[in-house]
Amino acid sequence: MLVFEKTSLAKEIEQLIEKYGNSRSSLLSILQEIQANHRYISDYAQQEIARHLCIQPVEVYSVISFYAFLNSEPKGRNIVRICKTISCDMKNKMSIVKAVERELGIKIGETTSDNKFTIEYTNCLGLCDEGPAMAINERVFTRLTPQTAVENLHKVVG
Numbered sequence: 001m002l003v004f005e006k007t008s009l010a011k012e013i014e015q016l017i018e019k020y021g022n023s024r025s026s027l028l029s030i031l032q033e034i035q036a037n038h039r040y041i042s043d044y045a046q047q048e049i050a051r052h053l054c055i056q057p058v059e060v061y062s063v064i065s066f067y068a069f070l071n072s073e074p075k076g077r078n079i080v081r082i083c084k085t086i087s088c089d090m091k092n093k094m095s096i097v098k099a100v101e102r103e104l105g106i107k108i109g110e111t112t113s114d115n116k117f118t119i120e121y122t123n124c125l126g127l128c129d130e131g132p133a134m135a136i137n138e139r140v141f142t143r144l145t146p147q148t149a150v151e152n153l154h155k156v157v158g
């Protein structure tokens with residue numbers, strides 16, 4: 001099974017190299033596609049991409065670490081990101097964190113056992129005057145209360 005997964009991932013990466021080219025500037029596009037298709041970029045994928053682009057795997061990893069939307073570990077199908085930066089912090093972000101943790105039965109940094117949700121902190125979402133703010137996947141929600149934060153989880157995901 002693992003061999004099959006590796007072979008199919010290797011083929012997928014080869015196709016992405018054909019699509020985007022094998023220069024270093026293709027790295028982000030390739031990583032975005034692997035992320036979209038698999039929800040994370042495994043060690044094996046990182047090594048294969050590095051090999052094709054003739055760069056070190058650590059360079060691939062550093063790009064993944066830099067961008068919040070790229071993951072090197074498997075995560076839930078829906079990522080809840082709660083802003084931890086100062087404006088939201090001062091607008092009682094902890095009440096939002098506690099409500100979301102209680103609703104999902106997990107702590108920040110964890111994934112639900114059905115892989116439906118992961119909760120994380122994020123840096124400023126750019127809507128500081130409308131905090132506290134959180135994003136669920138690509139949608140951002142502002143002026144949250146504990147109640148609206150929990151409602152939004154169900155609204156977005158169903």
Ligand code: FES
Binds near residue numbers: 123124132
């Ligand atoms: S500090 Fe939270 S959105 Fe800017």
